[in-house]
Amino acid sequence: MKANEVPQDDSILEGRRRACYALDAQGRYVVVASRGWEVERIVNEHAREALRVELEAVRLRVLAGKASALAYHMTACQMDCRLLAANTGLSRFRVRRHLRPKVFAHLTHATLERYAHAFGLSVAELTRLPGVAV
Amino acid sequence: MSVPRAFPHRHSGHCETGTLGALLRDRGLDLPEPLWFGMGSGLFFLHTGLLKVGGLPVTAYRVAPLAIVRTATRRLGIRMRYERFRDAGAATRRLEELLSQGLAVGLQTCVYWLPYFPSTMRFQFNGHNLVAFARDDAGYWLSDTVFEEVVHCAPEALARARFARGAFAPRGLLYYPEAIPDDPDIEGAIRAGIRSTCRQVLDIPLLPVGVRGIRALGRDIGRWPARLGVDRARAQVAQIVRMQEEIGTGGAGFRFLFAAFLAEAGLRLDLPGLQDLSREMTAIGDEWRQFALVGAHICKGTRTDAGAYQELAAFLVGLAGREEGLFRALRAAI
Numbered sequence: 471m472k473a474n475e476v477p478q479d480d481s482i483l484e485g486r487r488r489a490c491y492a493l494d495a496q497g498r499y500v501v502v503a504s505r506g507w508e509v510e511r512i513v514n515e516h517a518r519e520a521l522r523v524e525l526e527a528v529r530l531r532v533l534a535g536k537a538s539a540l541a542y543h544m545t546a547c548q549m550d551c552r553l554l555a556a557n558t559g560l561s562r563f564r565v566r567r568h569l570r571p572k573v574f575a576h577l578t579h580a581t582l583e584r585y586a587h588a589f590g591l592s593v594a595e596l597t598r599l600p601g602v603a604v
Numbered sequence: 605m606s607v608p609r610a611f612p613h614r615h616s617g618h619c620e621t622g623t624l625g626a627l628l629r630d631r632g633l634d635l636p637e638p639l640w641f642g643m644g645s646g647l648f649f650l651h652t653g654l655l656k657v658g659g660l661p662v663t664a665y666r667v668a669p670l671a672i673v674r675t676a677t678r679r680l681g682i683r684m685r686y687e688r689f690r691d692a693g694a695a696t697r698r699l700e701e702l703l704s705q706g707l708a709v710g711l712q713t714c715v716y717w718l719p720y721f722p723s724t725m726r727f728q729f730n731g732h733n734l735v736a737f738a739r740d741d742a743g744y745w746l747s748d749t750v751f752e753e754v755v756h757c758a759p760e761a762l763a764r765a766r767f768a769r770g771a772f773a774p775r776g777l778l779y780y781p782e783a784i785p786d787d788p789d790i791e792g793a794i795r796a797g798i799r800s801t802c803r804q805v806l807d808i809p810l811l812p813v814g815v816r817g818i819r820a821l822g823r824d825i826g827r828w829p830a831r832l833g834v835d836r837a838r839a840q841v842a843q844i845v846r847m848q849e850e851i852g853t854g855g856a857g858f859r860f861l862f863a864a865f866l867a868e869a870g871l872r873l874d875l876p877g878l879q880d881l882s883r884e885m886t887a888i889g890d891e892w893r894q895f896a897l898v899g900a901h902i903c904k905g906t907r908t909d910a911g912a913y914q915e916l917a918a919f920l921v922g923l924a925g926r927e928e929g930l931f932r933a934l935r936a937a938i
Contacts (some may be wrong), residue, residue: 471856471860471886471889471890471893476855481723483722483724483725484723485723486722487615487752488617488852489750489852489854490854490855490860491617491854491855491860491861491863491864492855492860493886498867499638499860499867499868501615501616503752508900509845509893509896509897510845510846510849512900512903512904513842513843513845513849513896513899513900513903514725514846514850515842516838516842516903517727517839517842518724520839536639538676538877547728548658548716548728549728552770553728553769553770556769556770556773557768557770572929574885585613590717
């Protein structure tokens, strides 16, 4: 790739630029700052769309009373039971149980705080969906 | 906000080589990024469904996180110190202690928790390297070399990023050079770097790695739509292209960075033949970019014909052959 061919598409970098290696007019490698490439925007959006679809499905399950708010926040932070268990020090079995609304409703404040900390939320935010009144 | 001390930040293609280069530049050893990449034998290829990230097969265009740092410094005789921690409090205290001594420190972090990243790029990934070089009342000054300028980061966010769990959990890892030889053997490290890159690309048996891995993926990918369904096939293609272009690779999954290394190595070892190989590596990188372009068309839905996957397959098989030829010639040249 030549320096003048480095793509400068408005991409996923939100105004920042990444360093690309490309050849200058003398055929030497130089670092060229790139605003982004259409290709990376397309594949990035593909991946994020999958996350959005999954999160919306979980949100509807929470609203229907089939899953706890914990399930929503776990998905929103791109975590699964395994990763959330590792981040809280709880067992995977317990995390999975806490995805059930009835079990989640009876958790102690200490356990809720561990979850809230893992997500970077307050306990109040943890126990409901964003944008839903208590 | 003013930066408390000058730090030789330089915009880099890849976080790990950028971080390593910046740490040593700060200590007086200033080498270009491609050299670190080559001396650390960073180039690789791996694609396997036996390991998964986010439910998708793992694809890697380079060696495991921190392997480049460990390998390159070992070859130059630089003594590094690595420290991991049990809890975030101890990790923070140690970082502050080192910064107050005026040292710059390499950190392993999780991208998801770094607030200065574009929101589009904040995924759960634990292998991101950066330099912390100063502390002020509001937080840390970081040289994150995939960005153009130094950045400022709140203490809570950095602590969280250093203590994220999961695959490649950093466990607060910090590292810095302890002793740097006066006259490091750069030429020797370049030769060793090239030899072991050739080995890991050409010689590893049985596993889907190196040129064998590229070829195996090429044989497999044409069957994905039929075997996995269109959605799943697309998701896997998107993941491959993301690993190649979205995370910091300098373009074409580190192939341009390696081409730059070959050019630099040719000058330092006085081997003009490496310039030809550098040009061939550039051409290979350009072909990887075309592969990515077709992949993007598939993901976007502008290519829905079965021929698109056959095209990807042909690219990969061709690339495997070209890379094999290049590394055989490189081995003979060194």
